[in-house]
Amino acid sequence: MSAPAAVSGAPPTLKEFFDGVRAGRLVVQRCRGCGEPAVPPRALCSACHGREWERAAIRGEGEVASFTVIRVPPGRLVAEAPYAIVVVRFPEGVSLLGRTTGIPLEALRVGLPVRFAGPADPAAELPVVTFAPRV
Amino acid sequence: MRNVAVIGVGVTKFGRHERTCAELFAEAAIDALTDAEIGPERIQGLYVGNVVGEAGEKQLHMGPQLASALGIPAVPATRFETACASSHAAFRHALFEIASGAADVLLVGGTERVLTMPTERSTEVFAYASDAVFEQPAGLTFPGVFALIACAHMAKYGTTEEQMAHVAVKNHRHGTLNPKAQFQKTITLEQVLASAKVADPLKLYDCCPFSDGAAAVLIASEEVARRTRKPVWVLGSAQAGDAMCLHDKRDLSRALATERAAQTAYRQAGLGPRDVDVVELHDCFTIAEIVATEGLGLVEPGGGGLAAEKGETSLGGRIPVNTSGGLKAKGHPIGATGAAQIAEIATQLRGEAGPRQVEGAKVGLTHTLGGNTATVLVSVFGGERR
Numbered sequence: 001m002s003a004p005a006a007v008s009g010a011p012p013t014l015k016e017f018f019d020g021v022r023a024g025r026l027v028v029q030r031c032r033g034c035g036e037p038a039v040p041p042r043a044l045c046s047a048c049h050g051r052e053w054e055r056a057a058i059r060g061e062g063e064v065a066s067f068t069v070i071r072v073p074p075g076r077l078v079a080e081a082p083y084a085i086v087v088v089r090f091p092e093g094v095s096l097l098g099r100t101t102g103i104p105l106e107a108l109r110v111g112l113p114v115r116f117a118g119p120a121d122p123a124a125e126l127p128v129v130t131f132a133p134r135v
Numbered sequence: 136m137r138n139v140a141v142i143g144v145g146v147t148k149f150g151r152h153e154r155t156c157a158e159l160f161a162e163a164a165i166d167a168l169t170d171a172e173i174g175p176e177r178i179q180g181l182y183v184g185n186v187v188g189e190a191g192e193k194q195l196h197m198g199p200q201l202a203s204a205l206g207i208p209a210v211p212a213t214r215f216e217t218a219c220a221s222s223h224a225a226f227r228h229a230l231f232e233i234a235s236g237a238a239d240v241l242l243v244g245g246t247e248r249v250l251t252m253p254t255e256r257s258t259e260v261f262a263y264a265s266d267a268v269f270e271q272p273a274g275l276t277f278p279g280v281f282a283l284i285a286c287a288h289m290a291k292y293g294t295t296e297e298q299m300a301h302v303a304v305k306n307h308r309h310g311t312l313n314p315k316a317q318f319q320k321t322i323t324l325e326q327v328l329a330s331a332k333v334a335d336p337l338k339l340y341d342c343c344p345f346s347d348g349a350a351a352v353l354i355a356s357e358e359v360a361r362r363t364r365k366p367v368w369v370l371g372s373a374q375a376g377d378a379m380c381l382h383d384k385r386d387l388s389r390a391l392a393t394e395r396a397a398q399t400a401y402r403q404a405g406l407g408p409r410d411v412d413v414v415e416l417h418d419c420f421t422i423a424e425i426v427a428t429e430g431l432g433l434v435e436p437g438g439g440g441l442a443a444e445k446g447e448t449s450l451g452g453r454i455p456v457n458t459s460g461g462l463k464a465k466g467h468p469i470g471a472t473g474a475a476q477i478a479e480i481a482t483q484l485r486g487e488a489g490p491r492q493v494e495g496a497k498v499g500l501t502h503t504l505g506g507n508t509a510t511v512l513v514s515v516f517g518g519e520r521r
Contacts, residue, residue, distance in 0.1 A: 014268060039269075039383065046378075066290070066387050068282035069335040070274055074262055075255035077274045085275050087283060087382050095382040097269050110290040126272045 009052035012040050014126075021129055022122045028094050030056040037093045060116030061134060062090040067108045088114055088131055098129035107133075136234040138357040138520055140366035143171025144478035149348035149466030150317040151250045156185060156192055157204035159349035160246040163471075164205050167242070167351040171363055175205075178353075179238040181212035182229040184221025184245035185470035188214070190260040191248045201246065210242075216470075218264040219419060220374075220505030221245055222350065223473025223512035227372045229354060239359050244351035245475075247468035257345050261469075264506040266380045278342055278420065280381065280507050282334035285422035287387035289336065291437065294425065296336050298440030300327035302421035303340050303463055305449050310460025312450075312491035317346055317466030341421040346466030350475035357520070367481040370498070370521055371403030372514040379509045392511035393430030393502065400500075401432075404515040408432035411515070412496040413483045414454065415476035417504040418461040424448075427502055428456060431513070450491060458483065458491045473503040473512065484518045 011029050017040045020027040030037045033050030037058075044051055066087045073081040084100045086108070100108070101117050113134040119127030145166025147159050154162075160183065168175055181202050188194040198212030215225040222245025229241045249257050261277050262270075270280075288294045304324055310316035327340040360366035375395035378384050385391065401407055408431060416431065418424035425439030433454050434442040442448055448456035459465045459479040462472060480499035482488050499516045 039380070041268075066283040066287040068279050068286060068337075069332075070276055070279050071331075071335070072254075072258065072276065072278065072333045073274055074259035074276060075253075076259065078255065080274065083274060085273055085279055085283070087387065097273060097275065097380065097382040099273055110286065124272065126268055128273045 011042055011053040012055060014041050018127055021119050021127050024118050026058045026060045026116050027055050028058060029053045039094050039096060056092065058090050058092040058094065062088040062114060064108065064110055064112040064114060065089040065095060066110060069105050084108055086114070086131055096129055098131055100132070101130045102132045137236060139230050139233045139354055139369045140357065140360035141352055141369065141477065141481045141516070142173070142355045142360050142363040142366050143167040143353040144351070144481050145170060146315050146350045146475050146478050147348045148315050149346045149468055152248065152347040156188065156194070156197065156246040156248050156349070157201050159248070159347065160201045160244060160351065161205045163244055163349040163351035164242055167353045171353045173240070173353070173363070175207055177240045178207055178210055178242045180210050180229070180232065180241045182215065182225035182241060182243045183212065184215050184225045184473060185247060186216055186218060186221055187247065187249060187260050187469070191251050217510045218505035219417065219467070219469045220473055220503040220510045220512050221470045223476070223501065223503035223514070224374060226352065226473060226477060226514070227374055227512060230369060230372055233354060233356050239356045241354055242351060243354055243474060244349060245471035245473060246349035247470040248347045249345045249468065250347050254345070266507070269380055269382065276334060278334040278337050281420035281422050282337045283381055284387050284426060285336055288422060288426060291388045292440065294440035296328060297324065298444045299341055299421035299425065300324050301443040302418060302424045303327045305443065306418060306457050306461040306463040309450060309458050309491060310464025313460050313465060316460040316464050317344055318460070318464045337420055337422070343419050343462040343467040346468040348466060348468035348471050350471040350478055352474050352477050352481070365485045367484045368517045368520050370406065370515045370517045371400035372512070373399035373403065374510065374512045375399065377509050379507060381507055388426070390426050390430045390504070390508045390511065392508055393427055393504065393513070396511045396513040397431045400513040400515050405521070406498060406515060411454065411498050411500045413458060413480065413493040413499045414456045414502070415459060415461070415479050416456060416502040418457055418463050419467060419504070421463070423504065424456065424461070427504070431500065431502060450493065455493050458488065458493060473501070476501040476503060477514065480516050484516055
Protein backbone atom coordinates (compact mmCIF):
# COMPACT_ATOMS: atom_id res chain seq x y z
CA MET A 1 0.00 0.00 0.00
CA SER A 2 1.36 3.37 -0.99
CA ALA A 3 -1.39 5.37 0.68
CA PRO A 4 -0.46 8.75 2.09
CA ALA A 5 -0.35 8.58 5.88
CA ALA A 6 -3.67 9.63 7.42
CA VAL A 7 -3.24 12.68 9.62
CA SER A 8 -6.25 11.77 11.75
CA GLY A 9 -9.28 9.50 11.78
CA ALA A 10 -11.22 11.98 9.67
CA PRO A 11 -12.47 10.69 6.33
CA PRO A 12 -10.86 11.97 3.12
CA THR A 13 -12.60 14.85 1.37
CA LEU A 14 -13.90 14.56 -2.16
CA LYS A 15 -11.24 17.08 -3.19
CA GLU A 16 -8.57 14.75 -1.84
CA PHE A 17 -10.12 11.82 -3.72
CA PHE A 18 -10.27 13.71 -7.02
CA ASP A 19 -6.76 15.17 -6.57
CA GLY A 20 -5.69 11.52 -6.35
CA VAL A 21 -7.61 10.66 -9.53
CA ARG A 22 -5.84 13.53 -11.34
CA ALA A 23 -2.50 12.12 -10.15
CA GLY A 24 -3.43 8.64 -11.40
CA ARG A 25 -4.17 7.19 -7.94
CA LEU A 26 -7.34 5.69 -6.50
CA VAL A 27 -7.33 6.29 -2.76
CA VAL A 28 -10.51 5.35 -0.93
CA GLN A 29 -11.26 5.11 2.79
CA ARG A 30 -11.28 2.12 5.17
CA CYS A 31 -12.93 1.89 8.58
CA ARG A 32 -10.37 1.51 11.38
CA GLY A 33 -12.95 -0.38 13.43
CA CYS A 34 -14.13 -3.13 11.08
CA GLY A 35 -12.09 -2.71 7.90
CA GLU A 36 -15.09 -1.92 5.68
CA PRO A 37 -13.96 0.09 2.63
CA ALA A 38 -15.94 2.98 1.14
CA VAL A 39 -15.75 5.39 -1.77
CA PRO A 40 -15.77 8.98 -0.41
CA PRO A 41 -17.65 10.86 0.85
CA ARG A 42 -18.64 8.77 3.90
CA ALA A 43 -18.79 10.11 7.47
CA LEU A 44 -19.98 6.99 9.30
CA CYS A 45 -19.08 3.42 8.40
CA SER A 46 -22.25 1.86 6.99
CA ALA A 47 -21.28 -1.52 8.47
CA CYS A 48 -20.37 -0.61 12.10
CA HIS A 49 -21.12 3.14 12.35
CA GLY A 50 -17.50 3.80 13.31
CA ARG A 51 -16.12 7.22 12.41
CA GLU A 52 -12.38 6.58 12.48
CA TRP A 53 -11.01 6.16 8.95
CA GLU A 54 -7.72 5.48 7.23
CA ARG A 55 -6.76 6.04 3.60
CA ALA A 56 -6.50 2.93 1.44
CA ALA A 57 -4.93 3.01 -2.00
CA ILE A 58 -6.42 0.43 -4.33
CA ARG A 59 -4.55 -1.08 -7.24
CA GLY A 60 -7.17 -0.04 -9.72
CA GLU A 61 -7.49 -3.47 -11.32
CA GLY A 62 -10.99 -4.89 -11.39
CA GLU A 63 -13.77 -6.40 -13.47
CA VAL A 64 -16.78 -4.91 -15.22
CA ALA A 65 -19.82 -5.66 -13.04
CA SER A 66 -22.25 -3.97 -15.43
CA PHE A 67 -22.13 -1.76 -18.51
CA THR A 68 -24.27 0.23 -20.90
CA VAL A 69 -23.80 2.26 -24.04
CA ILE A 70 -25.48 5.67 -23.84
CA ARG A 71 -26.94 6.53 -27.24
CA VAL A 72 -29.34 9.31 -26.15
CA PRO A 73 -27.16 11.55 -23.97
CA PRO A 74 -27.86 14.70 -21.97
CA GLY A 75 -27.72 17.80 -24.19
CA ARG A 76 -24.18 18.81 -23.18
CA LEU A 77 -22.74 15.41 -24.27
CA VAL A 78 -24.38 15.01 -27.68
CA ALA A 79 -21.03 15.20 -29.47
CA GLU A 80 -19.56 12.34 -27.39
CA ALA A 81 -22.35 9.78 -27.91
CA PRO A 82 -22.41 6.85 -28.18
CA TYR A 83 -20.24 6.23 -25.12
CA ALA A 84 -19.96 3.43 -22.58
CA ILE A 85 -20.53 3.65 -18.84
CA VAL A 86 -19.24 0.83 -16.67
CA VAL A 87 -19.47 -0.15 -13.02
CA VAL A 88 -16.16 -1.75 -12.08
CA ARG A 89 -15.80 -3.99 -9.03
CA PHE A 90 -12.39 -4.09 -7.34
CA PRO A 91 -11.05 -6.97 -5.23
CA GLU A 92 -10.47 -4.48 -2.38
CA GLY A 93 -14.27 -4.41 -1.88
CA VAL A 94 -15.38 -1.18 -3.55
CA SER A 95 -16.82 -0.39 -6.98
CA LEU A 96 -16.56 2.73 -9.14
CA LEU A 97 -18.69 4.02 -11.99
CA GLY A 98 -16.86 5.58 -14.91
CA ARG A 99 -16.22 5.77 -18.63
CA THR A 100 -13.99 3.60 -20.81
CA THR A 101 -10.97 4.29 -22.97
CA GLY A 102 -9.54 1.94 -25.58
CA ILE A 103 -12.39 -0.59 -25.28
CA PRO A 104 -14.49 -1.09 -28.44
CA LEU A 105 -18.19 -0.83 -27.51
CA GLU A 106 -18.85 -4.32 -28.90
CA ALA A 107 -16.09 -5.81 -26.70
CA LEU A 108 -17.82 -4.82 -23.46
CA ARG A 109 -19.02 -7.71 -21.29
CA VAL A 110 -19.68 -8.48 -17.64
CA GLY A 111 -16.49 -9.86 -16.14
CA LEU A 112 -14.15 -8.01 -18.53
CA PRO A 113 -10.84 -7.33 -16.73
CA VAL A 114 -10.08 -3.59 -16.71
CA ARG A 115 -7.70 -1.17 -15.02
CA PHE A 116 -8.04 2.43 -13.86
CA ALA A 117 -6.66 4.65 -16.62
CA GLY A 118 -6.79 8.12 -15.05
CA PRO A 119 -9.25 10.96 -15.41
CA ALA A 120 -11.16 11.65 -18.62
CA ASP A 121 -10.44 15.37 -18.23
CA PRO A 122 -7.91 16.29 -15.51
CA ALA A 123 -9.07 19.93 -15.62
CA ALA A 124 -12.65 19.05 -14.69
CA GLU A 125 -13.83 19.99 -11.21
CA LEU A 126 -15.17 16.46 -10.77
CA PRO A 127 -13.00 14.36 -13.09
CA VAL A 128 -14.62 11.21 -14.45
CA VAL A 129 -12.58 8.05 -13.90
CA THR A 130 -11.83 5.96 -16.97
CA PHE A 131 -11.06 2.28 -17.42
CA ALA A 132 -8.90 0.58 -20.04
CA PRO A 133 -8.57 -3.11 -20.95
CA ARG A 134 -6.23 -5.16 -18.76
CA VAL A 135 -3.81 -7.28 -20.77
CA MET B 136 -52.67 5.55 15.31
CA ARG B 137 -56.09 6.13 13.71
CA ASN B 138 -57.31 4.36 10.58
CA VAL B 139 -57.08 6.39 7.37
CA ALA B 140 -58.94 5.93 4.08
CA VAL B 141 -58.81 7.23 0.54
CA ILE B 142 -62.23 8.81 -0.04
CA GLY B 143 -61.87 10.38 -3.49
CA VAL B 144 -59.52 10.33 -6.46
CA GLY B 145 -58.93 12.38 -9.60
CA VAL B 146 -56.44 12.07 -12.45
CA THR B 147 -55.99 14.26 -15.54
CA LYS B 148 -55.33 12.77 -18.92
CA PHE B 149 -51.57 12.19 -19.17
CA GLY B 150 -49.64 13.45 -22.18
CA ARG B 151 -48.94 16.91 -23.55
CA HIS B 152 -50.77 19.82 -21.94
CA GLU B 153 -50.85 23.55 -22.61
CA ARG B 154 -51.97 24.22 -19.02
CA THR B 155 -49.62 24.87 -16.07
CA CYS B 156 -48.91 22.48 -13.19
CA ALA B 157 -51.33 24.46 -11.02
CA GLU B 158 -54.13 24.32 -13.58
CA LEU B 159 -53.64 20.59 -14.08
CA PHE B 160 -53.60 19.95 -10.35
CA ALA B 161 -56.83 21.93 -9.87
CA GLU B 162 -58.58 19.71 -12.42
CA ALA B 163 -57.48 16.55 -10.61
CA ALA B 164 -58.40 18.01 -7.20
CA ILE B 165 -61.91 19.04 -8.31
CA ASP B 166 -62.45 15.53 -9.68
CA ALA B 167 -61.32 14.07 -6.33
CA LEU B 168 -63.71 16.35 -4.39
CA THR B 169 -66.57 15.41 -6.71
CA ASP B 170 -65.69 11.73 -6.33
CA ALA B 171 -65.62 12.01 -2.51
CA GLU B 172 -68.83 14.08 -2.43
CA ILE B 173 -67.36 16.53 0.08
CA GLY B 174 -66.80 20.29 -0.07
CA PRO B 175 -63.46 22.08 -0.39
CA GLU B 176 -64.00 23.73 3.04
CA ARG B 177 -63.20 20.32 4.54
CA ILE B 178 -59.59 20.31 3.22
CA GLN B 179 -57.18 21.05 6.08
CA GLY B 180 -53.90 20.80 4.18
CA LEU B 181 -52.24 20.10 0.86
CA TYR B 182 -49.35 17.65 0.40
CA VAL B 183 -48.06 17.65 -3.15
CA GLY B 184 -45.27 16.02 -5.14
CA ASN B 185 -43.43 17.89 -7.87
CA VAL B 186 -39.92 17.35 -9.18
CA VAL B 187 -38.87 19.68 -11.98
CA GLY B 188 -40.90 22.80 -11.16
CA GLU B 189 -37.80 24.96 -11.31
CA ALA B 190 -36.69 23.71 -14.72
CA GLY B 191 -40.13 23.23 -16.26
CA GLU B 192 -41.92 26.36 -15.05
CA LYS B 193 -39.35 28.38 -13.06
CA GLN B 194 -41.49 27.71 -9.99
CA LEU B 195 -40.22 26.97 -6.50
CA HIS B 196 -42.66 27.14 -3.58
CA MET B 197 -45.27 25.34 -5.62
CA GLY B 198 -47.44 24.28 -2.66
CA PRO B 199 -49.19 27.62 -2.11
CA GLN B 200 -49.32 28.26 -5.85
CA LEU B 201 -51.37 25.08 -6.26
CA ALA B 202 -53.59 25.89 -3.27
CA SER B 203 -54.19 29.40 -4.61
CA ALA B 204 -55.04 28.20 -8.10
CA LEU B 205 -57.43 25.66 -6.63
CA GLY B 206 -59.06 28.43 -4.57
CA ILE B 207 -58.05 27.38 -1.05
CA PRO B 208 -55.09 29.73 -0.41
CA ALA B 209 -55.34 29.63 3.40
CA VAL B 210 -54.55 25.90 3.84
CA PRO B 211 -50.99 24.84 4.71
CA ALA B 212 -49.47 23.56 1.46
CA THR B 213 -46.12 21.76 1.15
CA ARG B 214 -44.22 20.37 -1.81
CA PHE B 215 -42.35 17.05 -1.43
CA GLU B 216 -39.44 15.90 -3.59
CA THR B 217 -38.13 12.33 -3.63
CA ALA B 218 -37.61 12.23 -7.41
CA CYS B 219 -40.20 10.01 -9.13
CA ALA B 220 -41.62 8.87 -5.77
CA SER B 221 -42.53 12.43 -4.69
CA SER B 222 -46.30 12.21 -4.45
CA HIS B 223 -46.16 8.80 -2.76
CA ALA B 224 -43.88 10.39 -0.14
CA ALA B 225 -46.37 13.28 0.17
CA PHE B 226 -49.15 10.70 0.67
CA ARG B 227 -47.27 8.90 3.44
CA HIS B 228 -46.59 12.11 5.32
CA ALA B 229 -50.20 13.23 5.01
CA LEU B 230 -51.22 9.82 6.34
CA PHE B 231 -49.33 10.52 9.56
CA GLU B 232 -51.08 13.86 10.08
CA ILE B 233 -54.45 12.15 9.98
CA ALA B 234 -53.37 9.03 11.86
CA SER B 235 -52.02 11.22 14.66
CA GLY B 236 -55.31 13.06 15.04
CA ALA B 237 -53.97 16.44 13.87
CA ALA B 238 -56.25 16.57 10.81
CA ASP B 239 -59.32 14.78 9.44
CA VAL B 240 -59.24 15.56 5.70
CA LEU B 241 -56.18 16.24 3.54
CA LEU B 242 -55.63 16.69 -0.17
CA VAL B 243 -52.65 14.77 -1.52
CA GLY B 244 -51.34 14.65 -5.04
CA GLY B 245 -48.75 15.55 -7.57
CA THR B 246 -48.31 17.54 -10.72
CA GLU B 247 -45.63 17.80 -13.38
CA ARG B 248 -44.93 19.55 -16.63
CA VAL B 249 -41.97 18.25 -18.58
CA LEU B 250 -42.91 18.64 -22.24
CA THR B 251 -42.16 22.36 -21.99
CA MET B 252 -38.54 21.22 -22.46
CA PRO B 253 -36.90 19.55 -25.48
CA THR B 254 -35.84 15.90 -24.89
CA GLU B 255 -32.13 16.76 -24.57
CA ARG B 256 -32.93 19.25 -21.82
CA SER B 257 -35.35 16.97 -19.95
CA THR B 258 -32.83 14.09 -20.17
CA GLU B 259 -30.31 16.40 -18.50
CA VAL B 260 -32.74 17.67 -15.85
CA PHE B 261 -33.99 14.17 -14.99
CA ALA B 262 -30.36 13.11 -14.51
CA TYR B 263 -30.16 15.62 -11.63
CA ALA B 264 -31.90 12.89 -9.62
CA SER B 265 -28.78 10.73 -9.96
CA ASP B 266 -25.57 11.45 -8.04
CA ALA B 267 -24.05 14.82 -8.97
CA VAL B 268 -20.49 13.82 -8.03
CA PHE B 269 -19.92 10.53 -9.82
CA GLU B 270 -22.90 9.81 -12.07
CA GLN B 271 -23.90 13.06 -13.75
CA PRO B 272 -20.34 14.05 -14.77
CA ALA B 273 -19.87 10.61 -16.35
CA GLY B 274 -22.91 11.23 -18.55
CA LEU B 275 -25.18 8.66 -16.92
CA THR B 276 -28.84 9.17 -17.92
CA PHE B 277 -31.91 7.58 -16.34
CA PRO B 278 -32.25 5.04 -19.12
CA GLY B 279 -28.55 4.42 -18.42
CA VAL B 280 -29.24 3.72 -14.74
CA PHE B 281 -31.80 1.07 -15.60
CA ALA B 282 -29.66 -0.26 -18.43
CA LEU B 283 -26.94 -1.00 -15.86
CA ILE B 284 -29.55 -2.74 -13.70
CA ALA B 285 -30.80 -4.68 -16.75
CA CYS B 286 -27.27 -5.73 -17.70
CA ALA B 287 -26.64 -7.07 -14.17
CA HIS B 288 -30.03 -8.85 -14.11
CA MET B 289 -29.39 -10.46 -17.49
CA ALA B 290 -25.93 -11.61 -16.40
CA LYS B 291 -27.17 -13.06 -13.11
CA TYR B 292 -30.50 -14.61 -14.13
CA GLY B 293 -30.43 -14.92 -17.90
CA THR B 294 -33.25 -12.41 -18.34
CA THR B 295 -33.72 -11.61 -22.03
CA GLU B 296 -34.55 -8.53 -24.09
CA GLU B 297 -37.66 -10.42 -25.30
CA GLN B 298 -38.87 -10.86 -21.72
CA MET B 299 -38.44 -7.14 -21.10
CA ALA B 300 -40.36 -6.43 -24.32
CA HIS B 301 -43.28 -8.51 -22.99
CA VAL B 302 -43.67 -5.96 -20.18
CA ALA B 303 -44.01 -3.12 -22.70
CA VAL B 304 -46.51 -5.04 -24.85
CA LYS B 305 -48.62 -5.94 -21.79
CA ASN B 306 -48.68 -2.40 -20.37
CA HIS B 307 -49.59 -0.89 -23.74
CA ARG B 308 -52.46 -3.41 -23.99
CA HIS B 309 -53.65 -2.36 -20.51
CA GLY B 310 -53.29 1.32 -21.46
CA THR B 311 -55.84 0.94 -24.26
CA LEU B 312 -58.41 0.15 -21.54
CA ASN B 313 -57.64 3.40 -19.66
CA PRO B 314 -58.99 6.57 -21.32
CA LYS B 315 -56.57 8.70 -19.23
CA ALA B 316 -53.49 6.89 -20.60
CA GLN B 317 -51.04 8.82 -22.80
CA PHE B 318 -50.73 5.95 -25.30
CA GLN B 319 -53.88 4.36 -26.64
CA LYS B 320 -52.33 1.79 -28.94
CA THR B 321 -51.16 -1.78 -28.68
CA ILE B 322 -47.62 -2.61 -29.76
CA THR B 323 -45.97 -5.87 -30.80
CA LEU B 324 -42.93 -7.68 -29.46
CA GLU B 325 -41.22 -7.07 -32.80
CA GLN B 326 -41.85 -3.32 -32.62
CA VAL B 327 -40.28 -3.13 -29.16
CA LEU B 328 -37.24 -5.16 -30.20
CA ALA B 329 -36.75 -3.13 -33.40
CA SER B 330 -37.10 0.28 -31.71
CA ALA B 331 -34.13 2.64 -31.51
CA LYS B 332 -31.50 1.91 -28.86
CA VAL B 333 -31.45 4.45 -26.03
CA ALA B 334 -29.02 2.88 -23.54
CA ASP B 335 -28.08 -0.72 -24.34
CA PRO B 336 -29.87 -3.06 -23.77
CA LEU B 337 -32.83 -0.66 -23.39
CA LYS B 338 -34.63 0.54 -26.48
CA LEU B 339 -37.16 3.33 -26.96
CA TYR B 340 -40.16 1.06 -26.27
CA ASP B 341 -38.55 -0.18 -23.04
CA CYS B 342 -38.80 3.40 -21.73
CA CYS B 343 -41.78 5.28 -20.35
CA PRO B 344 -42.50 8.59 -22.07
CA PHE B 345 -42.03 12.13 -20.85
CA SER B 346 -45.47 13.33 -19.70
CA ASP B 347 -47.42 16.24 -18.31
CA GLY B 348 -50.26 15.56 -15.89
CA ALA B 349 -51.60 15.65 -12.36
CA ALA B 350 -53.30 13.35 -9.86
CA ALA B 351 -55.11 14.01 -6.59
CA VAL B 352 -56.25 11.81 -3.72
CA LEU B 353 -58.40 12.89 -0.77
CA ILE B 354 -57.67 11.03 2.43
CA ALA B 355 -59.66 11.14 5.65
CA SER B 356 -59.93 9.81 9.18
CA GLU B 357 -62.20 6.84 9.84
CA GLU B 358 -64.82 9.09 11.38
CA VAL B 359 -65.13 11.11 8.17
CA ALA B 360 -64.45 8.23 5.77
CA ARG B 361 -67.17 5.90 7.02
CA ARG B 362 -69.77 8.49 5.98
CA THR B 363 -68.47 8.62 2.39
CA ARG B 364 -69.71 6.41 -0.42
CA LYS B 365 -66.86 3.92 -0.80
CA PRO B 366 -63.73 4.41 1.34
CA VAL B 367 -60.59 2.45 0.52
CA TRP B 368 -58.53 1.75 3.63
CA VAL B 369 -54.79 2.26 3.98
CA LEU B 370 -53.47 -0.94 5.53
CA GLY B 371 -49.76 -0.16 5.42
CA SER B 372 -47.36 2.44 4.02
CA ALA B 373 -43.58 2.36 4.18
CA GLN B 374 -40.58 4.16 2.72
CA ALA B 375 -37.08 2.69 2.49
CA GLY B 376 -33.75 3.82 1.18
CA ASP B 377 -30.63 2.45 -0.48
CA ALA B 378 -27.20 3.84 -1.39
CA MET B 379 -27.46 6.87 -3.68
CA CYS B 380 -24.67 5.87 -6.08
CA LEU B 381 -25.10 2.77 -8.22
CA HIS B 382 -21.49 1.85 -7.47
CA ASP B 383 -22.31 1.69 -3.73
CA LYS B 384 -25.22 -0.72 -4.15
CA ARG B 385 -24.45 -4.25 -3.06
CA ASP B 386 -26.27 -6.01 -5.92
CA LEU B 387 -27.39 -4.13 -9.04
CA SER B 388 -29.79 -6.91 -10.00
CA ARG B 389 -31.94 -6.28 -6.91
CA ALA B 390 -33.81 -3.26 -5.57
CA LEU B 391 -33.02 -3.51 -1.88
CA ALA B 392 -35.15 -0.46 -1.03
CA THR B 393 -38.15 -2.19 -2.63
CA GLU B 394 -37.54 -5.30 -0.55
CA ARG B 395 -37.19 -3.25 2.66
CA ALA B 396 -40.26 -1.08 2.06
CA ALA B 397 -42.37 -4.09 1.06
CA GLN B 398 -41.45 -6.03 4.19
CA THR B 399 -42.51 -3.14 6.41
CA ALA B 400 -45.74 -2.41 4.52
CA TYR B 401 -46.77 -6.09 4.50
CA ARG B 402 -46.05 -6.34 8.24
CA GLN B 403 -48.15 -3.25 8.97
CA ALA B 404 -51.00 -4.70 6.91
CA GLY B 405 -50.67 -8.15 8.44
CA LEU B 406 -50.61 -9.50 4.89
CA GLY B 407 -48.14 -11.02 2.46
CA PRO B 408 -47.59 -10.92 -1.29
CA ARG B 409 -50.02 -13.82 -1.84
CA ASP B 410 -52.86 -11.76 -0.38
CA VAL B 411 -52.47 -9.02 -3.01
CA ASP B 412 -54.98 -9.03 -5.89
CA VAL B 413 -53.80 -6.07 -7.99
CA VAL B 414 -50.59 -4.03 -8.17
CA GLU B 415 -49.54 -0.67 -9.59
CA LEU B 416 -45.75 -0.61 -9.64
CA HIS B 417 -43.01 1.63 -10.95
CA ASP B 418 -42.28 0.51 -14.54
CA CYS B 419 -40.29 3.57 -15.64
CA PHE B 420 -38.40 1.02 -17.75
CA THR B 421 -39.43 -2.55 -18.55
CA ILE B 422 -36.59 -3.99 -16.44
CA ALA B 423 -37.85 -1.92 -13.48
CA GLU B 424 -41.14 -3.84 -13.54
CA ILE B 425 -39.31 -7.16 -13.62
CA VAL B 426 -37.06 -6.24 -10.67
CA ALA B 427 -40.01 -4.78 -8.73
CA THR B 428 -42.19 -7.90 -9.09
CA GLU B 429 -39.29 -9.82 -7.53
CA GLY B 430 -38.64 -7.28 -4.77
CA LEU B 431 -42.33 -7.18 -3.80
CA GLY B 432 -42.34 -10.99 -3.51
CA LEU B 433 -44.92 -11.44 -6.29
CA VAL B 434 -42.50 -13.78 -8.08
CA GLU B 435 -39.32 -15.52 -6.97
CA PRO B 436 -35.95 -13.75 -7.29
CA GLY B 437 -34.88 -13.89 -10.93
CA GLY B 438 -38.35 -15.01 -12.03
CA GLY B 439 -39.68 -11.61 -13.12
CA GLY B 440 -38.75 -11.99 -16.77
CA LEU B 441 -40.35 -15.40 -17.13
CA ALA B 442 -43.50 -14.24 -15.29
CA ALA B 443 -43.88 -11.39 -17.78
CA GLU B 444 -43.32 -13.75 -20.72
CA LYS B 445 -45.93 -16.23 -19.41
CA GLY B 446 -48.55 -13.53 -18.87
CA GLU B 447 -48.73 -14.02 -15.10
CA THR B 448 -48.75 -10.23 -14.60
CA SER B 449 -51.34 -9.48 -17.30
CA LEU B 450 -54.99 -8.70 -16.71
CA GLY B 451 -56.50 -12.16 -16.28
CA GLY B 452 -53.16 -13.55 -15.08
CA ARG B 453 -52.16 -14.75 -11.62
CA ILE B 454 -51.29 -11.28 -10.31
CA PRO B 455 -52.30 -8.39 -12.59
CA VAL B 456 -49.67 -5.62 -12.61
CA ASN B 457 -50.21 -2.09 -13.92
CA THR B 458 -53.81 -2.36 -15.06
CA SER B 459 -53.71 1.41 -15.71
CA GLY B 460 -51.08 0.89 -18.41
CA GLY B 461 -48.35 1.70 -15.92
CA LEU B 462 -45.81 4.43 -16.39
CA LYS B 463 -45.00 2.84 -19.74
CA ALA B 464 -48.36 3.49 -21.41
CA LYS B 465 -50.37 5.63 -19.00
CA GLY B 466 -47.43 8.05 -18.88
CA HIS B 467 -45.08 9.30 -16.16
CA PRO B 468 -45.55 12.92 -15.07
CA ILE B 469 -42.98 12.16 -12.41
CA GLY B 470 -44.33 14.20 -9.50
CA ALA B 471 -47.87 12.89 -10.10
CA THR B 472 -47.07 9.20 -10.56
CA GLY B 473 -47.38 7.97 -6.95
CA ALA B 474 -50.78 9.61 -6.50
CA ALA B 475 -51.99 8.31 -9.88
CA GLN B 476 -51.02 4.77 -8.85
CA ILE B 477 -53.02 5.16 -5.61
CA ALA B 478 -55.98 6.47 -7.63
CA GLU B 479 -55.87 3.35 -9.85
CA ILE B 480 -55.75 0.95 -6.90
CA ALA B 481 -58.61 2.79 -5.15
CA THR B 482 -60.64 2.55 -8.37
CA GLN B 483 -59.90 -1.19 -8.60
CA LEU B 484 -60.81 -1.88 -4.96
CA ARG B 485 -64.08 0.03 -5.41
CA GLY B 486 -64.85 -2.19 -8.40
CA GLU B 487 -65.07 0.83 -10.71
CA ALA B 488 -62.27 0.11 -13.19
CA GLY B 489 -64.61 -0.85 -16.04
CA PRO B 490 -62.98 -2.92 -18.80
CA ARG B 491 -59.71 -3.22 -16.86
CA GLN B 492 -61.35 -4.31 -13.58
CA VAL B 493 -59.68 -7.17 -11.72
CA GLU B 494 -62.71 -9.19 -10.67
CA GLY B 495 -63.19 -9.37 -6.91
CA ALA B 496 -60.06 -7.37 -6.06
CA LYS B 497 -59.93 -6.90 -2.27
CA VAL B 498 -56.30 -5.98 -1.59
CA GLY B 499 -54.13 -3.71 -3.73
CA LEU B 500 -50.55 -2.44 -3.56
CA THR B 501 -48.71 0.57 -4.96
CA HIS B 502 -44.93 0.77 -5.39
CA THR B 503 -43.13 3.94 -6.39
CA LEU B 504 -39.42 4.24 -6.95
CA GLY B 505 -37.37 7.42 -6.77
CA GLY B 506 -34.16 8.15 -8.64
CA ASN B 507 -31.43 5.52 -8.70
CA THR B 508 -33.67 3.14 -6.71
CA ALA B 509 -32.44 5.04 -3.62
CA THR B 510 -36.00 5.83 -2.50
CA VAL B 511 -38.91 3.40 -2.59
CA LEU B 512 -42.42 3.68 -1.16
CA VAL B 513 -44.85 0.78 -0.87
CA SER B 514 -48.45 1.11 0.33
CA VAL B 515 -51.09 -1.57 0.81
CA PHE B 516 -54.80 -0.85 0.51
CA GLY B 517 -57.96 -2.81 1.30
CA GLY B 518 -61.66 -2.59 0.62
CA GLU B 519 -62.14 -3.55 4.28
CA ARG B 520 -60.69 -2.01 7.43
CA ARG B 521 -57.94 -3.70 9.43
